Amino acid sequence: xxxxxxxxxxxxxxxxxxxxxxxxxxxxxxxxxxxxxxxxxxxxxxxxxxxxxxxxxxxxxxxxxxxxxxxxxxxxxxxxxxxxxxxxxxxxxxxxxxxxxxxxxxxxxxxxxxxxxxxxxxxxxxxxxxxxxxxxxxxxxxxxxxxxxxxxxxxxxxxxxxxxxxxxxxxxxxxxxxxxxxxxxxxxxxxxxxxxxxxxxxxxxx
Amino acid sequence: xxxxxxxxxxxxxxxxxxxxxxxxxxxxxxxxxxxxxxxxxxxxxxxxxxxxxxxxxxxxxxxxxxxxxxxxxxxxxxxxxxxxxxxxxxxxxxxxxxxxxxxxxxxxxxxxxxxxxxxxxxxxxxxxxxxxxxxxxxxxxxxxxxxxxxxxxxxxxxxxxxxxxxxxxxxxxxxxxxxxxxxxxxxxxxxxxxxxxxxxxxxxxx
DNA sequence: CCTTTAGTGATACGAGCGTATCATCAAGGC
DNA sequence: GCCTTGATGATACGCTCGTATCACTAAAGG
Numbered sequence: 001x002x003x004x005x006x007x008x009x010x011x012x013x014x015x016x017x018x019x020x021x022x023x024x025x026x027x028x029x030x031x032x033x034x035x036x037x038x039x040x041x042x043x044x045x046x047x048x049x050x051x052x053x054x055x056x057x058x059x060x061x062x063x064x065x066x067x068x069x070x071x072x073x074x075x076x077x078x079x080x081x082x083x084x085x086x087x088x089x090x091x092x093x094x095x096x097x098x099x100x101x102x103x104x105x106x107x108x109x110x111x112x113x114x115x116x117x118x119x120x121x122x123x124x125x126x127x128x129x130x131x132x133x134x135x136x137x138x139x140x141x142x143x144x145x146x147x148x149x150x151x152x153x154x155x156x157x158x159x160x161x162x163x164x165x166x167x168x169x170x171x172x173x174x175x176x177x178x179x180x181x182x183x184x185x186x187x188x189x190x191x192x193x194x195x196x197x198x199x200x201x202x203x204x205x206x
Numbered sequence: 207x208x209x210x211x212x213x214x215x216x217x218x219x220x221x222x223x224x225x226x227x228x229x230x231x232x233x234x235x236x237x238x239x240x241x242x243x244x245x246x247x248x249x250x251x252x253x254x255x256x257x258x259x260x261x262x263x264x265x266x267x268x269x270x271x272x273x274x275x276x277x278x279x280x281x282x283x284x285x286x287x288x289x290x291x292x293x294x295x296x297x298x299x300x301x302x303x304x305x306x307x308x309x310x311x312x313x314x315x316x317x318x319x320x321x322x323x324x325x326x327x328x329x330x331x332x333x334x335x336x337x338x339x340x341x342x343x344x345x346x347x348x349x350x351x352x353x354x355x356x357x358x359x360x361x362x363x364x365x366x367x368x369x370x371x372x373x374x375x376x377x378x379x380x381x382x383x384x385x386x387x388x389x390x391x392x393x394x395x396x397x398x399x400x401x402x403x404x405x406x407x408x409x410x411x412x
Numbered sequence: 413c414c415t416t417t418a419g420t421g422a423t424a425c426g427a428g429c430g431t432a433t434c435a436t437c438a439a440g441g442c
Numbered sequence: 443g444c445c446t447t448g449a450t451g452a453t454a455c456g457c458t459c460g461t462a463t464c465a466c467t468a469a470a471g472g
Contacts, residue, residue, distance in 0.1 A: 026324040028234075032430065044451055053430065107323075114320040116383055117313075118232040131385065159397045162386075166376030166394065167369055173379070174372055177322055178329075179337065188372065191365045238460065250421055259460065 011049050014039045015060040022060075023104040027111030032056075058126055061112050068095075068105055084141040085150060085197055091138065092168045092189060097175045098182035106172050131169075135161050142196075150197050160196065167192060217255050220245045221266040228266075229310040233317030238262075264332055267318050274301075274311055290347035291356060291403055297344065298374045298395060303381045304388035312378050337375075341367050348402075356403050366402065373398060 017039035021030040032053060036043040050056035076082060076090030097106040116123040139161035145151045171185040223245035227236040238259060242249045256262035282288060282296030303312040322329040344367035351357045377391040 028324050031428080033428090042451060045449085047431075048449070051431095110320075110323065113379070113383065114316075114323070117316065117320070118234045120384075131380075155401075156397060159394050162380075162390075162394050163373055163377075163398050166380055166391075167373040168376070169379060170372030170374070170376030171369075173319070173375060174337075174368075177319065178326075180368075184368075185372075188365050188368050191362060192369050195361075237458080239458090248421060251419085253461075254419070257461095 007049070010045075011059060012063065014041065014046055014049060015056065015063045018056060018060040019064055019104075019108050022111045023107040027108070027115060030111075054122060054125075057112075057115070057122075064105065064108050064112070068109065071101065071105065084145040084148065087141045088138055088145070088164070089193060091134065092164060092193070093186065095168050095172065096182065096185055096189060097172050098186050103176075103182070107176060110173070110176060131165060135165050138164060145197065155196070164192070164196075213255070216251075217265060218269065220247065220252055220255060221262065221269045224262060224266040225270055225314050228317045229313040233314070233321060236317075260328060260331075263318075263321070263328075270311065270314050270318070274315065277307065277311065290351040290354065293347045294344060294351070294370070294403075295399060297340065298370060298399070299392065301374050301378065302388065302391055302395060303378050304392050309382075309388070313382060316379070316382060337371060341371050344370060351403065361402070370398070370402075 014035060018030050018035045021027075021034055021038050025034075032046055033043055035056070036046045039046070046056065050059065072091050072094040075094030076087055079086040079090045094102065095106070097103040139157040142151060142155070142160055143157040146153065146155060146157065168189060171189060174180055175182050175185050220241060224236050224241045227233075227240055227244050231240075238252055239249055241262070242252045245252070252262065256265065278297050278300045281300035282293055285292040285296045300308065301312070303309040345363040348357060348361070348366055349363040352359065352361060352363065374395060377395060380386055381388050381391050
């Protein structure tokens, strides 16, 4: 066999070119030709490694999920010792588009998310319901914090986890839509989180 | 002048055909030809009333906003006497995709919202930042409920209004994405609203 | 009556898209 | 040392899109 090039590296190179386009010009302008130009390769090469555009999208989404989970765990680690509280804070703030990297990730992710609306069949062909895992993870840690007395007893962990995730997604959309900046969104999220944690302490019976 | 047809009615007929497509097959498949077919007219007629597609989109968005505000006020009215509490509840639950009509409206609205991501210049050419007005309205009524003792004093009306709106948008997206159904989303929203209102009463100092 | 003009229809154009085709090149196995 | 086969490049095809063009109709005004 000739040309001993690393296939996986090439696929990554192309896949991340698509992500770069998705996070700047939007996923809808990530055409095969644009991706090829962004990756610095020929159109034929993109077709060679990904027989169809759908395959390319799926691979790129996998790379994106990889980057996202890495960012989330890094954000948790940065908050010091791993507690239920740091996991919840770290997870949600990592997803929120506050700095350049998270804006990039959120923009790309939103592109794929909206793609599901327009092409539901494609979403069915591949499993990948990422947020569901996050939600149960959050619910678990909320319940744990509840047992530790950091969260009021009458809080429903499942409902609250879903609410926090939906809140964060909604805030992210508003940031991307230019309605507010990342700092303002973070303030809103932290207000809600602060109200949830230590609810017993900060809420006197006045 | 010949053919005494009502121009505004014709424009509405075409604009609502676009909305119908946007809420079923998605806004991206609302091409000029599809809209013409859906409205039961020729392509030329669509071009006649809307010189460009952008004009058609803008007009359709105006119709959609009209329908949305009407639904919101109807939802508030249905909750009985108009109080700050019913305004907040009515507004948010009206936006949430729980029944067939709200699913239609939310789907169409989401289509336009995602269009802003891909075509930011178009959003700049026309003002129309609908949610900002809603947010200040909610903040006003939260502050009023606070004065009436229905909401805890340490709640920040502006931050909370933004959070509720973002939460509702996020929940709406999750419903449209098939992550949960409208009833589940409503449960999550009502849990949060119930926790906000009567915070003093339902939160014993235990 | 017939001219003007708003309304309507069928069709064409150029661009961009995903995908397919054809030819070429380089490296190992016999 | 050729020949098989994986890797690469240039180009073409068929489709759909928004938009433009050309011709035709019918009703009001002089």
